Amino acid sequence: MNKNSIKGLMVLMVAGLFVLSSGIVSAAEPIVIGSPLSTAYLYGWAAERGIKMAIEEINAKGGVNVGGTKRPFAVEVIDTRDLEPGVPVSEALLAVEKLILDKKADFIMGGPVRSEAALAAMSLLSKYKKVSILTTGVLTPAYHATVAKQYDKFKYCFRIHGEAKNIVGEMFANFTELREKYGFNNLFIIAQDVSHARGAAKVMNDVAVKKGWNVTGVEIYPTGASDFSMGLLKAKKTQTEIINIWMDMPESAILLKQWYEMKIPALPFGSTLAAAEQPGFWKATDGKGEYTLCNVVNAGNAPSDATPWTMKFYNAYTKKWGVEPEGLGTSSSYMAVYVLRDAIERAGSLDSDKVVEELEKTDIMGVYGRLRFDPKSHQVIPALDPKEGAVGSILQWQAGKRVVVYPKSIAKGSILLPPWMKK
Amino acid sequence: MRFSFNPVSPEFQAENVMEILIYGTINSVSLALYALGFAMVYGVSRLPNFAHGALFVISGFITWSFLNTLGLNYLVSIVLAMVATGIIGALIYQFILIRVRGMAISEIMASYAMGLAILEGLRWGGFKGMTYTLPAFIEGSTELAGVSVDYQRLLVVGIGVAVVALLWLFTHYTRIGLALRGMAQDERAAMMLGIDSDRMAVAAMGFGSMLAALAAIVLLPLGNIVVEAGYNILILAIAVCIVGGLGSWMGAVLAAFLIGFAQILTVVYLGAHYQMVVALLAIILTLILKPSGLFGRQKELEERV
Numbered sequence: 001m002n003k004n005s006i007k008g009l010m011v012l013m014v015a016g017l018f019v020l021s022s023g024i025v026s027a028a029e030p031i032v033i034g035s036p037l038s039t040a041y042l043y044g045w046a047a048e049r050g051i052k053m054a055i056e057e058i059n060a061k062g063g064v065n066v067g068g069t070k071r072p073f074a075v076e077v078i079d080t081r082d083l084e085p086g087v088p089v090s091e092a093l094l095a096v097e098k099l100i101l102d103k104k105a106d107f108i109m110g111g112p113v114r115s116e117a118a119l120a121a122m123s124l125l126s127k128y129k130k131v132s133i134l135t136t137g138v139l140t141p142a143y144h145a146t147v148a149k150q151y152d153k154f155k156y157c158f159r160i161h162g163e164a165k166n167i168v169g170e171m172f173a174n175f176t177e178l179r180e181k182y183g184f185n186n187l188f189i190i191a192q193d194v195s196h197a198r199g200a201a202k203v204m205n206d207v208a209v210k211k212g213w214n215v216t217g218v219e220i221y222p223t224g225a226s227d228f229s230m231g232l233l234k235a236k237k238t239q240t241e242i243i244n245i246w247m248d249m250p251e252s253a254i255l256l257k258q259w260y261e262m263k264i265p266a267l268p269f270g271s272t273l274a275a276a277e278q279p280g281f282w283k284a285t286d287g288k289g290e291y292t293l294c295n296v297v298n299a300g301n302a303p304s305d306a307t308p309w310t311m312k313f314y315n316a317y318t319k320k321w322g323v324e325p326e327g328l329g330t331s332s333s334y335m336a337v338y339v340l341r342d343a344i345e346r347a348g349s350l351d352s353d354k355v356v357e358e359l360e361k362t363d364i365m366g367v368y369g370r371l372r373f374d375p376k377s378h379q380v381i382p383a384l385d386p387k388e389g390a391v392g393s394i395l396q397w398q399a400g401k402r403v404v405v406y407p408k409s410i411a412k413g414s415i416l417l418p419p420w421m422k423k
Numbered sequence: 424m425r426f427s428f429n430p431v432s433p434e435f436q437a438e439n440v441m442e443i444l445i446y447g448t449i450n451s452v453s454l455a456l457y458a459l460g461f462a463m464v465y466g467v468s469r470l471p472n473f474a475h476g477a478l479f480v481i482s483g484f485i486t487w488s489f490l491n492t493l494g495l496n497y498l499v500s501i502v503l504a505m506v507a508t509g510i511i512g513a514l515i516y517q518f519i520l521i522r523v524r525g526m527a528i529s530e531i532m533a534s535y536a537m538g539l540a541i542l543e544g545l546r547w548g549g550f551k552g553m554t555y556t557l558p559a560f561i562e563g564s565t566e567l568a569g570v571s572v573d574y575q576r577l578l579v580v581g582i583g584v585a586v587v588a589l590l591w592l593f594t595h596y597t598r599i600g601l602a603l604r605g606m607a608q609d610e611r612a613a614m615m616l617g618i619d620s621d622r623m624a625v626a627a628m629g630f631g632s633m634l635a636a637l638a639a640i641v642l643l644p645l646g647n648i649v650v651e652a653g654y655n656i657l658i659l660a661i662a663v664c665i666v667g668g669l670g671s672w673m674g675a676v677l678a679a680f681l682i683g684f685a686q687i688l689t690v691v692y693l694g695a696h697y698q699m700v701v702a703l704l705a706i707i708l709t710l711i712l713k714p715s716g717l718f719g720r721q722k723e724l725e726e727r728v
Contacts, residue, residue: 040551040650084651193696222699224655226646227453229446230690233570250553254646261564261573275647280554284647286562 030074031064031350033337034105036095036121037136038083038113042274043248043329047110047136048077049321050333064341067348073337076103082114083137083248085223092117093124100128106350109336113137113329115195122146125156129352131359133336134159136329137248139196139272139297141165144379151376155356158378160339160371161332162297162392164200166382167271168207170295170392174269174406175213175242178415184241188266189218190231190255197246200271204244216240221247228255229262236264241421245270252276253285260288265421271295277327282400291418293396293405299368299386300331302395302402304410306368306386313367332380335366368393385409441568443687449576451683452583453642455676457656458663459586460634462675465664466607467627470530474515474538475635476657481541482508482636483648484550486557497558505636512632513625520628521621542653555648557640575644582641586634587676594672603627607670662702666709668716677717681705 035051038044055073058064063072078099080092092112099105108130112118118138125132134143134157141163147154178184187208191201201218208215216238219231232255235243243259243266245252253275259268270276273294281289299306300313302325313334318324325331343358344350360375369386373379383389384407394406396415403413457479464472472478482504489500515537523529564573594600605613606623614620639648663682667674686701709716 040546042552045551086654219694220696222696224651225695225698226652226655227446227450228695229449229572230442230687231695233442233446236571250647250649250651253553253556257646258573261575262571263564275553278552278554280552284554284556286558 030072031066031107031344032103032105033073033075033107033109033340034096034099034103035075035077035110036080036092036099036108036112037077037110038081039077039079040081041083041113041248042278042327043113043137044079044083044111046326047113047329047333049317050135050325050330051075051109051337053317053320054334054337058337058341065345066350073341076105077110078103080112080117082112082117085249089114089117089120093120096121096124100124100130105130107340107355108132109340110135110329110333111137115140115143118143119146119195122154122157126153129156131156131340131352131355132158133340133359135161135333135336139164139167140199142195142199144374144377147379148374148377155378156352158359158373158380160336160373160380160390161329162382162390163379164196164203167295167297167392168200168203170394170406171204171244171269171271172207172211174293174394174415175208176211178242178267179213182241182417185212185214186216186238186240186266187213187242187244188216188231188235188238188240189244189246190228191218191220191246192249192252193220193222194248197248197272200246201244204246223249224251225249226251226254228258232258232262232264235266236262240264240266242266243268245273248272248274250275253281253289256289256292257285260285260290263420265418267291267293267415267417267421269293272297272328274327276397277301277395279324279326279402282397287400290397290399291416293394293415295392295394297328297392298332299391299393299404299410300334301325301327301329302393302404304393304404304412306391306393306410307365309365309367331367335368335371338366339364339371366390439691441570443684443691445567445570445572447684447687449572449580450687451680452580453638454659454663454683455679456579456583456586456634456638456641458660458667458675458679459590459672460631460638461660462664462667462670462672463590463603463634464627464631466670466672467603468516468524468606468624469610469670470516470520470524470624470628471527471534471661471669472512472628472631473531473535473657474512474541475631475660476653476655477538477541478508478512478632478635479639479656480648480650480653481511481545482632483557483639483643484545484555485636486640486643487555487648490557501640504640505633508636509629509633512635513629516625516628521624524621524624538653538657542650546650550648550650553647553649556646557644557648559644579641579645582637586637590672599623599626603630659702662706664716666705666716668718671716671718674716674718678705 059072063070078095080095081087082092112121115138147157189201189204191197217234276292276294277296296302300310343355346358347354363372369391370389372381381389393404395402396405405411405415461475485507486500486504489495523533559575561574594604602618663675663678667678682705686698689697689701
């Protein structure tokens with residue numbers, strides 16, 4: 001072997017090592033997902049678990065193919081505490097900014113969880129051009145309306161779970177059925193004093209009046225309220241048949257216990273009724289929560305056969321975390337990671353604008369149906385049939401089990417009335 | 424958005440009188456239970472115990488743990504939890520607060536820091552979520568003058584009255600109780616009579632913490648045990664004590680009834696939305712109109728000037 005050949009071989013070896021080593025670095029360099037979540041609350045920790053589980057599954061299969069390079073996902077979670085009473089919105093904004101600047105998050109996923117905080121964070125996401133997928137908590141229609149109104153500024157913001165207007169529609173579909181079946185006509189609304197719940201209560205009130213319902217009262221309780229007796233007595237006195245509850249604070253369990261103890265002859269029909277969403281609710285209330293209905297926003301947060309992936313996810317989650325998916329934000333947080341992977345792979349890059357373009361083209365069959373975003377508002381498209389879009393789930397506690405009663409396409413049972421209000 | 428029928432109509436008022444009386448009393452006794460421990464500690468040692476809410480919450484979790492993790496009998500769990508909370512309170516005083524005694528701002532900061540440490544520690548230890556509950560002492564409900572009310576709430580009233588009565592007997596007929604009263608009335612004079620100021624302060628903190636635990640054990644079966652409740656309990660206890668007059672136990676009881684009924688009346692006539700404002704408004708009005716509170720022994724502003 002002459003000198004030139006040796007030199008050539010050395011150059012090749014060095015070049016090979018360089019390529020190899022750069023390849024290893026690239027493969028090892030994770031795509032950082034920053035998750036601002038209120039981790040002490042159900043909607044926070046359930047989202048965290050969903051995201052982490054999806055990341056583990058994707059990484060176990062080699063990671064994300066970014067323009068030919070396999071890169072793993074990594075997640076950085078900061079507790080925003082935004083679901084806690086008295087915590088200012090600025091705390092959540094600090095968390096988002098820290099994730100972007102300090103933790104070098106490539107994408108934001110999960111929260112902020114409270115609507116007020118999420119709306120305030122939109123400008124930050126716009127400023128740093130960070131793609132964000134909301135997966136839990138935030139239900140305010142103002143979020144996707146803001147994206148639609150100022151698309152160029154807020155195009156980085158997506159939401160992959162249901163929102164309040166759609167939930168209101170789902171509730172009324174059930175109310176109408178109850179009216180036809182039992183002749184119900186009196187509706188009492190109880191809401192927590194937070195943006196999405198106040199807004200939803202107002203919408204419920206307006207829609208109910210338009211649909212011919214007699215709204216017997218609307219009570220807004222401050223976050224942290226721990227006595228609901230007077231409101232419940234008002235409901236009882238006005239012959240209310242359905243109590244519609246919009247409350248995600250832990251004290252909602254007190255409301256339901258009081259409802260049972262006072263034997264209020266009205267069906268508690270909640271949305272974002274966090275206490276009743278959890279599988280541990282039955283044991284915690286000694287069965288006093290039986291007949292409580294709540295909307296867990298998307299399928300997969302309660303057992304159903306919406307798609308072949310639903311129970312696969314449900315069982316895998318139960319096995320991994322030792323508890324069934326507990327409520328709003330679980331299946332959507334899990335799916336958001338898969339949707340993001342899909343968009344990144346199609347974009348072949350982490351560039352925000354390219355990923356936004358690809359997210360808008362999302363069309364995959366997920367845990368809770370066909371997942372697509374409205375290209376103008378970036379809100380996941382809802383449907384009653386999982387083949388058409390993202391389906392919701394309304395469950396009722398029956399004999400210790402969370403039984404999905406709506407939509408009919410995935411229902412496992414129908415609504416039952418408590419014995420003290422049998423018609 | 425308001426309740427649809429006319430709240431000033433005679434029929435409405437007649438229907439509501441009993442509801443307001445019954446639930447106003449229950450709410451007032453609950454507030455008194457929240458506040459008695461805080462009032463006792465301040466009355467004896469002039470220490471504003473800002474860890475009071477945290478002690479309330481931790482006693483609930485201790486009871487839950489004895490009951491569910493160790494599988495102890497409910498009554499045994501309750502007694503042990505009260506003793507444990509009393510010891511925690513006494514230790515907080517003995518090792519932390521004693522060092523800043525007499526420095527009001529430092530006392531507030533130190534006790535608040537201890538409260539935060541307890542609450543955040545509980546959260547860090549996994550005590551989060553809405554599924555931590557204590558069983559009701561008596562299940563079921565009854566009707567009082569046509570108003571539906573559950574037995575546990577009636578028990579709250581009974582226990583509340585008993586606690587106030589026992590507290591009065593304790594502070595009038597036992598050596599420790601008399602010593603605590605002596606401290607509360609005039610610390611220097613009490614010391615001249617051989618009462619150990621620091622030992623009494625430790626005892627007061629211990630008893631105050633046990634009262635917080637008792638309140639928790641009686642009231643928590645109505646709902647669930649959550650860390651965040653600690654802040655709310657603290658605010659309500661402070662509101663009651665400020666309105667009643669810092670240092671006055673009977674003032675605290677009276678203030679509890681004032682605020683308790685004001686809250687219920689607010690819910691009935693203005694809406695639940697304004698319920699939380701009542702306690703805060705009571706603090707503000709008291710500080711403006713009568714800074715020493717209803718029965719406070721602090722000199723009024725004019726006198727001090």
